[in-house]
Amino acid sequence: MKTSFKLGATAGALMALGATALSAQELPDTMVWTSYDVGSAGYAEASAIADAFGKEFGTRVRIQPSGSGIGRLQPLLQGRADYAFLATEAFFMAEGAFDFATPEWGPRALRAVAGRPAGITLIAAGDAGINTVADARGKRIAFVAGNPSVNVKCEAILAFGGLTLDDVEVVTFPTYSSAMASMTRNESDATCTTPTTSQLYELAESPRGIQYAPLDADNTEGWEALLKILPIMGPSEEDVAAGLPEGEVAKMAAYRYPVITTTVDKSADEVYAFIKALDETYDIYKDGTAAMSRWTLEKSGRPAIDVPFHEGAVRYLKEKGIWTAEDDAWNAKRTERMNALMAAWETFKAENADLSEEDYAAAWMTRRDEVVAGLN
The missing domain is CATH 3.40.190.10 (Periplasmic binding protein-like II)
Known part of the structure; x- marks a missing residue:
């Protein structure tokens, strides 16, 4: 019994050490x-x-x-x-x-x-008349030179509204920051980005104001068109966004x-x-x-x-x-x-x-x- 106890204690100690090492x-x-x-x-x-x-x-x-x-x-x-x-x-x-x-x-x-x-949608100047993605037809859309990560998302979001790049005026800016700030300067009407980008807070406080084009989850046709271009997104509701009144949500895509x-x-x-x-x-x-x-x-x-x-x-x-x-x-x-x-x-x-x-x-x-x- 004595020997058996010693062996059991030793085995238990070894098992404990083994568990610690494994962890x-x-x-x-x-x-x-x-x-x-x-x-x-x-x-x-x-x-x-x-x-x-x-x-x-x-x-x-x-x-x-x-x-x-x-x-x-x-x-x-x-x-x-x-x-x-x-x-x-x-x-x-x-x-x-x-x-x-x-x-x-x-x-x-x-x-x-x-x-x-992370949420993203078509975000427009409030005076541009873009209440839905489809309203962007003929409008100036800010793109970023050499940045397909941003631009292809915008192409997909435009498809949600039945639009292609030929249906809008693409205005290309040299940097992401300049593209995001272009609406405040009235050099573009809309762009596609996340809702908390610093330049959007400036837009929301500017005379132009800010507007979010909704990507409604129940718009099956719109989502099918979007996902054909970029099948990595899904519906999202964002409650933190530049210029968004407290208690409201903006319907976006999540990447x-x-x-x-x-x-x-x-x-x-x-x-x-x-x-x-x-x-x-x-x-x-x-x-x-x-x-x-x-x-x-x-x-x-x-x-x-x-x-x-x-x-x-x-x-x-x-x-x-x-x-x-x-x-x-x-x-x-x-x-x-x-x-x-x-x-x-x-x-x-x-x-x-x-x-x-x-x-x-x-x-x-x-x-x-x-x-x-x-x-x-």
Whole structure:
């Protein structure tokens, strides 16, 4: 009995040590994440989450900021970063679109871990007569030079109102800030952006005023048109917006920014541990910025999002009772689209190696549209 007791105590101690070691090893000791530049919302939110991981688990996170989508993606694809806090470049990369429609890039198999929803709609000067998206016909719409992430969202939102770029006067500005401020200067009538951009508060206080064009959730035809162009958004109601009276909501589209992204071959156990840590540290980082409360997994762990969810994330979301059968169907369809584009890319690349870079990109974008149309 005495001997047996000693063996049992020893075994129990070893089991306890093993459990402690396992818990400590759920997250790596160190990680590297990429994000938008210092000062951006993406960097601030990544920093708040990294700080929470350090406090709760002792994990040291180095955030590598970059002002370009390629700069945020290259370290991830080269194995020098574990996760990337991305914007719509995650979708563009998965599609081989815009900056990634080159022989060196093309579609890649990325996976999402989670992504905070952010509202966007057509936001107009109050005196421009744009009460609905359809009212934007013939109006001056501000676009940003070299920024497909902003511009393609606007193209999709215009489609909601039955409009194309040919139906409006596109006015291109050199920077995001200048485009957002252009309505106050009466250089444009509307643009597409998030409702808390600083320049919108100036517009709301200006003589022109501000108006939000609603994207009603029950407008089935409008949403079908929008999602054909950009299938990463869904209906959203925003109660925090420049010039919006207290107690009112603006009906918008929700996209995801930032999207925590990794590669398809990232270990499912590693991703499971990451999203589990993201969930368990929520109370530490939720007040880090005004938008951090949207990182709750009930909001950030559901489609639609830029790329399919990683299997490790899905496993945890299912355990939490958040992931649904509809989410599974969305993920399967999104994965099918990505795989079809990757297969088409290999054939296209072999057949068009002699094209100039400009012609190559244009031809691929046409081929991409054909592949996507064939999936619907």
